[in-house]
Amino acid sequence: MKRRTFVIRGVLAAGALGVGWALLPPRGRMGDGSHITTGGDERVLNGWVKIGTDGSVTIMMAKSEMGQGIHTTLAMLLADELDADWASVRTESAPIDAIYNNAPAITASLPFRPDDDGLVHRTADWLVRKFVREAGEMFTGGSTSMADLWLPMREAGASARAMLVAAAAARWRVPVSDVTVERGVVTDSGSNRRAAFGDLVVEAAQLDIPTGVPLKTPAQFRIIGRPTARLESAPKQRGTATFGIDVQLPGMLHASVVMCPTIGGGVTSFYASAALALPGVKQIMKVAGWNGGTAGVAAIADTPWHAMRAVRAVQVTWSDGAMAGVTSAALMQQLTSALGADDGYAYHADGDAADQLARSARRVTAEYTVPYLAHAAMEPINCTVLVKDGRATVWASTQIPSVARSAVARALDFDSDDVEIRVQYLGGGFGRRLDVDFIAQAAAIAKAAEGTPVQVLWTREEDLRHDFYRPACVARYTAGFDAGGTLTAWSSHSASQSVVSNVMHRYFGLPDVPIDRSTVEGAFDQPYAFPAVRAAHTIVKLPVPVGYWRSVGYSHTTYFTESFMDEVAAAASQDPVTFRLSLLQERPRHAAVLSRVARLANWTTPLPERADGVRMGRGVALHESYGSVTAQVAQVEIGRDGAMRVTRVWCVIDCGFPVNPTMIRQQVEGGIVFGLSAALHGEITIDNGRVVQGNYDTFQVLRLNETPQIVVEIMPSTAHPTGVGEPPVPPVAPAVANAIFAATGQRLRSLPLRLPATA
Amino acid sequence: MPTTITINGTPTTVQAEPDTPLLWVLRGELHLTGTKFGCGIAACGVCTVHLDGQPVRACVTPLSAVGTRAVTTIEGLTGADADALHAAWTALDVVQCGYCQPGQLMSACALLRANPTPSDADIDAAMTGNLCRCGTYPRIRAALRRASAGLQAGG
Numbered sequence: 001m002k003r004r005t006f007v008i009r010g011v012l013a014a015g016a017l018g019v020g021w022a023l024l025p026p027r028g029r030m031g032d033g034s035h036i037t038t039g040g041d042e043r044v045l046n047g048w049v050k051i052g053t054d055g056s057v058t059i060m061m062a063k064s065e066m067g068q069g070i071h072t073t074l075a076m077l078l079a080d081e082l083d084a085d086w087a088s089v090r091t092e093s094a095p096i097d098a099i100y101n102n103a104p105a106i107t108a109s110l111p112f113r114p115d116d117d118g119l120v121h122r123t124a125d126w127l128v129r130k131f132v133r134e135a136g137e138m139f140t141g142g143s144t145s146m147a148d149l150w151l152p153m154r155e156a157g158a159s160a161r162a163m164l165v166a167a168a169a170a171r172w173r174v175p176v177s178d179v180t181v182e183r184g185v186v187t188d189s190g191s192n193r194r195a196a197f198g199d200l201v202v203e204a205a206q207l208d209i210p211t212g213v214p215l216k217t218p219a220q221f222r223i224i225g226r227p228t229a230r231l232e233s234a235p236k237q238r239g240t241a242t243f244g245i246d247v248q249l250p251g252m253l254h255a256s257v258v259m260c261p262t263i264g265g266g267v268t269s270f271y272a273s274a275a276l277a278l279p280g281v282k283q284i285m286k287v288a289g290w291n292g293g294t295a296g297v298a299a300i301a302d303t304p305w306h307a308m309r310a311v312r313a314v315q316v317t318w319s320d321g322a323m324a325g326v327t328s329a330a331l332m333q334q335l336t337s338a339l340g341a342d343d344g345y346a347y348h349a350d351g352d353a354a355d356q357l358a359r360s361a362r363r364v365t366a367e368y369t370v371p372y373l374a375h376a377a378m379e380p381i382n383c384t385v386l387v388k389d390g391r392a393t394v395w396a397s398t399q400i401p402s403v404a405r406s407a408v409a410r411a412l413d414f415d416s417d418d419v420e421i422r423v424q425y426l427g428g429g430f431g432r433r434l435d436v437d438f439i440a441q442a443a444a445i446a447k448a449a450e451g452t453p454v455q456v457l458w459t460r461e462e463d464l465r466h467d468f469y470r471p472a473c474v475a476r477y478t479a480g481f482d483a484g485g486t487l488t489a490w491s492s493h494s495a496s497q498s499v500v501s502n503v504m505h506r507y508f509g510l511p512d513v514p515i516d517r518s519t520v521e522g523a524f525d526q527p528y529a530f531p532a533v534r535a536a537h538t539i540v541k542l543p544v545p546v547g548y549w550r551s552v553g554y555s556h557t558t559y560f561t562e563s564f565m566d567e568v569a570a571a572a573s574q575d576p577v578t579f580r581l582s583l584l585q586e587r588p589r590h591a592a593v594l595s596r597v598a599r600l601a602n603w604t605t606p607l608p609e610r611a612d613g614v615r616m617g618r619g620v621a622l623h624e625s626y627g628s629v630t631a632q633v634a635q636v637e638i639g640r641d642g643a644m645r646v647t648r649v650w651c652v653i654d655c656g657f658p659v660n661p662t663m664i665r666q667q668v669e670g671g672i673v674f675g676l677s678a679a680l681h682g683e684i685t686i687d688n689g690r691v692v693q694g695n696y697d698t699f700q701v702l703r704l705n706e707t708p709q710i711v712v713e714i715m716p717s718t719a720h721p722t723g724v725g726e727p728p729v730p731p732v733a734p735a736v737a738n739a740i741f742a743a744t745g746q747r748l749r750s751l752p753l754r755l756p757a758t759a
Numbered sequence: 760m761p762t763t764i765t766i767n768g769t770p771t772t773v774q775a776e777p778d779t780p781l782l783w784v785l786r787g788e789l790h791l792t793g794t795k796f797g798c799g800i801a802a803c804g805v806c807t808v809h810l811d812g813q814p815v816r817a818c819v820t821p822l823s824a825v826g827t828r829a830v831t832t833i834e835g836l837t838g839a840d841a842d843a844l845h846a847a848w849t850a851l852d853v854v855q856c857g858y859c860q861p862g863q864l865m866s867a868c869a870l871l872r873a874n875p876t877p878s879d880a881d882i883d884a885a886m887t888g889n890l891c892r893c894g895t896y897p898r899i900r901a902a903l904r905r906a907s908a909g910l911q912a913g914g
Binding site: 069245303379380707 | 793
């Protein structure tokens with residue numbers, strides 16, 4: 001038994017025996033909907049749906065819509081089982097309730113490989129699910145929404161349908177078996193009497209809520225599985241959709257903040273007289289750093305522009321704090337030193353990799369680095385809060401309303417019950433809006449203008465310089481071959497900060513975690529059959545605030561693993577696809593995805609030799625994350641001047657049953673673009689404790705003219721749906737790096753990929 | 760000192776100081792929130808509006824520079840070309856988070872009005888200043904081509 005397994009087993013056993021609650025199954029998620037507010041003509045049928053007497057079907061959204069199309073796709077689940085008329089469906093952000101707590105995101109963070117189906121993993125999974133039902137958090141992240149709600153929202157739809165059917169059967173005095181439902185109309189097949197949902201809902205809502213109603217088989221789906229357009233496309237095109245920044249309230253004031261340029265620093269003193277003399281200014285105040293944020297000053301004014309101008313006019317003396325003198329070069333050196341200090345903690349070991357490497361006839365070693373990255377969502381950080389009569393109402397673009405509520409309660413010294421979170425559309429999340437620093441900060445600022453709503457809006461400079469960054473990471477990979485050229489061992493050791501430690505400290509003030517799966521995800525759970533393997537990581541404590549960034553650990557470990565896989569294939573003088581397939585003989589799902597992307601990209605057809613001196617190359621990468629398997633081929637062109645362009649990307653994804661192919665394709669294309677931004681441009685550097693990049697002129701993201709042609713294929717599957725938002729991001733950087741090698745023979749072992757100038 | 764400007768066809772008197780960026784006149788005073796804030800330095804394009812049909816970044820356009828030119832925002836974007844763009848955006852499911860899309864559509868519409876049959880290079884030149892973190896670029900290009908083709912076919 002591995003040490004990790006032993007420790008977890010002990011903890012779980014102690015918890016189960018000591019508390020006893022573990023013997024009861026996880027609480028149901030149907031809910032009675034008593035927490036849902038209704039208009040006079042609406043009736044709640046359970047915690048997920050209400051129906052109006054006008055026939056409108058309003059489906060409660062436990063997840064934040066940040067572009068991933070989850071509102072549309074979740075509505076499809078419930079509407080299909082309800083047999084609703086899709087045209088009558090609308091969505092509403094759900095208030096906070098335990099039935100909406102996200103379980104798979106927590107179980108996925110346990111340090112088990114996806115192929116570990118052992119009793120310990122299953123027990124831990126069950127216990128965590130139970131814990132989450134009782135005391136978890138409501139949030140959108142970890143590409144878990146579909147895994148989380150695939151069954152609960154279908155069950156809710158089926159249950160509501162059964163109530164409408166029962167109401168109709170009672171009214172018509174016929175057996176329920178005679179009653180059918182189609183597109184929001186209930187029919188008695190015997191008499192052909194009909195009633196619309198809206199006509200039946202008052203009676204239906206008085207019935208008990210049934211559970212365990214049989215669900216449709218895939219062959220019976222009418223909506224699920226069909227490419228379905230985004231429900232909120234038109235208002236987003238017309239500019240009428242309300243993002244957090246668009247919230248308008250009577251009498252609302254606006255605040256702008258400037259935080260200490262040195263991360264984690266503070267305010268020694270400030271002089272506000274010049275700022276207070278400017279038009280529209282109401283107040284200048286000091287604001288503390290909340291939930292991991294940095295302290296600063298805020299200006300409250302009548303308009304956003306007046307607030308921005310005023311805060312810039314405040315003369316502040318800053319105190320530097322722990323980050324003073326820190327540079328990113330020194331931080332990278334600390335990470336590299338950590339690799340040499342010991343062998344790291346082995347998150348996965350099979351066979352004796354060290355021994356095999358020592359005895360190998362030939363070894364290949366490579367060291368890779370990635371920088372810190374900002375999220376840079378297009379909607380700058382903002383939050384609107386009204387503090388009045390001992391209650392707080394918060395309008396926020398947030399991925400995590402339940403933690404936001406606790407943070408506001410703490411900032412105001414209120415009970416959580418006195419705080420209401422109203423989730424707005426997110427102008428991009430990417431993990432940044434899993435942090436709540438700005439929400440607690442807005443509450444503290446709004447308290448100074450009690451009775452009046454205040455919208456706090458950060459400038460882009462504050463957004464980029466006070467982010468929670470994707471951690472920088474250094475990794476060393478070694479592979480061994482025997483005298484016959486056969487791969488005998490694969491070993492990796494990486495060093496970076498722990499995102500989980502950082503986030504848990506910011507959320508709950510918890511101490512550091514000793515191990516963090518996210519540091520090695522993608523590296524400790526590779527699908528390949530290695531004769532001997534060791535995947536280790538050293539957590540290094542550094543003062544840079546780090547956070548969840550779309551695809552988290554995979555965002556860089558996949559760059560390491562799939563770049564190194566290419567190096568190993570080259571060392572074995574084998575084709576990159578053929579070599580990978582030789583290690584995937586026990587992984588048909590992965591092999592199928594890889595083979596299919598190779599066919600799609602015409603991998604075996606050589607690229608043409610160009611007369612104009614442009615060099616072309618193709619590279620491949622494969623990985624599993626968030627339950628999905630994704631493979632990509634990238635094609636690059638390198639001009640005679642050394643300028644590199646990614647011209648084409650092919651992607652195949654197996655994400656289980658494709659619930660809404662439209663949204664899956666959008667997410668794959670968007671994930672590739674997001675990954676390319678990091679592969680080609682993304683880099684946050686730190687000088688004297690301050691983030692250098694302050695806007696899109698210096699923190700470059702991919703633009704339309706750099707975007708390759710993208711071809712996407714979705715594998716057919718009837719398996720439980722798995723993640724889609726993040727899996728397409730990680731493979732593109734290694735696919736491009738491998739393509740550059742194919743074109744030039746050069747290995748680029750750090751991101752962003754920069755070709756040395758060619759003569 | 761009030762200023763009168765024409766917004767979406769309507770003469771409108773605003774109280775903002777003349778050096779106030781047009782973006783904040785629209786959002787802060789007139790509550791026309793379809794025009795978004797993204798960078799404040801004309802580096803991302805989410806605040807794109809038209810002045811006499813020309814696309815400009817409202818975040819760096821002072822109120823005093825508007826003069827008699829007609830301001831068009833996403834709320835007032837109408838006409839056959841705007842309709843064709845919206846129809847193409849819908850048909851090709853361009854939108855993801857949607858925050859940048861009003862700016863994308865303002866740039867796209869200005870392009871089609873100036874050049875009804877843009878080449879890929881024309882699209883690159885006109886649209887490269889409009890950032891999108893969700894990565895809707897391939898669909899924006901396809902939807903622009905579709906709208907252009909639809910307008911040509913429709914006469």
